Amino acid sequence: MASASADQILQSLRSDAPHRHFRGREFLVRKRETPHAIWLIEDGWAARFKLLRDGRRHISRFYAPGDLCDLAWLVTESADQSIIALTPVRAARLDRHRLDSRMRIDPAVSLTVARDALAEMRAQAEWLVTLGCKSASEKIAYFLCELYLRLERRGQARDHNCDFPLSQQDVADFTGMTAVHACRTLRDLREAGLIELRRRRLRIIDFVRLARMASFDRDCLPSDAECLPDVGAMAGPRDFPATAMVV
Amino acid sequence: MASASADQILQSLRSDAPHRHFRGREFLVRKRETPHAIWLIEDGWAARFKLLRDGRRHISRFYAPGDLCDLAWLVTESADQSIIALTPVRAARLDRHRLDSRMRIDPAVSLTVARDALAEMRAQAEWLVTLGCKSASEKIAYFLCELYLRLERRGQARDHNCDFPLSQQDVADFTGMTAVHACRTLRDLREAGLIELRRRRLRIIDFVRLARMASFDRDCLPSDAECLPDVGAMAGPRDFPATAMVV
DNA sequence: GCAGCGGATTGACGCAGGTTAAGTCTTGCT
DNA sequence: AGCAAGACTTAACCTGCGTCAATCCGCTGC
Structure with a gap:
């Protein structure tokens, strides 16, 4: 089972991981910091967000227990969004470099990461549609x-x-x-x-x-x-063909 | 170099891949179809989109030459969004199951896929912020x-x-x-x-x-x-701390 | 029990962007 | 070259959501 093995992978990564507690409103990471750890949230909720110059802010992701926070740090030297605890949080610390080197050796680990990332991409793409229109x-x-x-x-x-x-x-x-x-x-x-x-x-x-x-x-x-469909209302040349399936 | 090796991986996957041409407005895949191929776009542009019941539509991604279309298909049995050629497209066909099994054996392949997915996730998260606010x-x-x-x-x-x-x-x-x-x-x-x-x-x-x-x-x-900052305008209790770095 | 604070709620009013419609310009086809 | 068909542009008007401001509610600490 892919998911069973994914869980095992996670367990093996977590096994010797130290825990850490964050208070509500405490940062797990700040934008521009170099994240040395990937946190596996075990309890509590957090949010990844960005602040614009004029004070507007947008939350791009919520983290609930069981979420990894944040895999994207594997491919970047500094966080491009901040993460803050919304409630008190308990998290297991996965060392980023250790995870990275295990990915290079063990296809099961990188496969797990790849699948997790791809699944999240799918969900994110759906949310893009929702935010967009x-x-x-x-x-x-x-x-x-x-x-x-x-x-x-x-x-x-x-x-x-x-x-x-x-x-x-x-x-x-x-x-x-x-x-x-x-x-x-x-x-x-x-x-x-x-x-x-x-x-x-x-x-x-x-x-x-x-x-x-x-x-x-x-x-x-x-x-x-x-x-399903109920299409037919749409036509027009540069429009997408009416045969595209809806939602 | 991670990117050099990523390119080599791509090349090796593409080496014996047959090409296919799509006309403008032709579907690369329709929602709910099972995608058997991942396309490496070599020429032309395409768009991934979703149609809502009332005719609204949203494009969640453009594909230009060099893009893989779509890695997310590795973790799903049926496409949840359609992809259509915006111009005539030439693409190399990577067999999905073959790619999947190579990922299981060769950490370099799954690492490449994982890194590609993570990088795309980052870009998507930035776009979420833009769409959102x-x-x-x-x-x-x-x-x-x-x-x-x-x-x-x-x-x-x-x-x-x-x-x-x-x-x-x-x-x-x-x-x-x-x-x-x-x-x-x-x-x-x-x-x-x-x-x-x-x-x-x-x-x-x-x-x-x-x-x-x-x-x-x-x-x-x-x-x-x-x-950088220019913060100071923000405060309030449930607000995010003013110390979060902006953009 | 009470004070005080942060969050939730409601109302009045304004604006960015949607809608509709009428053109004009480009491009591809014959 | 000539003609559609499609893409772009502009204008007038409308509306969903933002803004501002006042009030209410439910905790927490004393």
Whole structure:
């Protein structure tokens, strides 16, 4: 099993790794620092983000328990985004150079890293589409669906309930809107009977409807067929052919 | 040299690969198809995109000569986005299963794939920030800077001139705006004396200014120091600490 | 229990970018 | 060369989301 062996690889890398605790708001790494460690988050949440000159900021990734933080450091001398703990975090320290040299020797290790990176690329590409052309409510709906499934797959969530230690500002900075509008949008989702969100817990009341409103694209949707074409509205020369499958 | 050996790896994978030609607008792969080949684009441009039910579409990646299209297929049974040729394309066919099995045996191959995937992840994460929180002109400026540098690094561009076979609709679908607004924005950049764009050629007249307006983050910027802090405007409790470095 | 602070919420109003529509310029085809 | 078809451009108007500001709510510490 690819994933079983991936887990074993991770375990073997972690085995002798020392742990470290970060307080909430503490940096795991700052932009321009050289990261000497890759952190395997064991408990708590963190965010990778970037600050623009005028104070705008954007969160490009959340890290939950089980996430590696950050593999991209294997190919760069200095971090190009900062990472900050959103809650207290406990993480196992994987030495970057040691991981790098193990990758050179052992194809299983580099294969694991490659697969992890490729899987993340796929998810990121989907999120690009969402950020690029969806409305506020679609973005938030998509984000919630994806987050829940990610946690569920790791056994950190079930029955459409999961931890949600993020502030509305965090959600806004991730989905590319203001906290005020994130608040309005969350209210709309709540009033539509789609979700419940209190005390740092999220409950998705109607996953199917939420996923559909988000154009969330997963085999996990009960009827994949429902998401199919309905094309025909589109034509035009430089447009993409109408035969491209939708969502 | 990591990159030299990466090139050799690519060459060795390509050596006996048959070529294929695609016409403009022809699909390299359609969503939901199982991709049996990974294409190494040798000539022409392509785009990876997704169509939403209501006809909105978003391009998540452009492929230019030298790009692999698409490594993510190594970890999935069916493509989750379609890829279409924007111009006539010539591509070398790498058998997916053969590449996969070589990765299992030869650490150099999986290392190359891992590094390629990680580097692309980094670039994608930067683009996420741009899509997420920048204005129309910043997005387009960023896109042009990145595109030019990507081509230059491969020797496909110099003197701030490069091919640009994309329609305004393509640019719009990539940057997440309408073709009309992309047109307005390109006009503004032209009138500001930053770029020239005609006959499918792009000329960047003032790269430094364009990069600065885009908050383009690269060591290649003449004075990296100029991009530094100016922080101090930000505070507040759940905000990110003001000590996070900006762009 | 109460004070104080950070986060959530709501409302009024403005603007960047979307929409629609009417041209004009390019390019490829015959 | 001549003619479409497609790409680009501009203008007028509209709207989703940003901005600003006031208020409320729920912790935490005393």
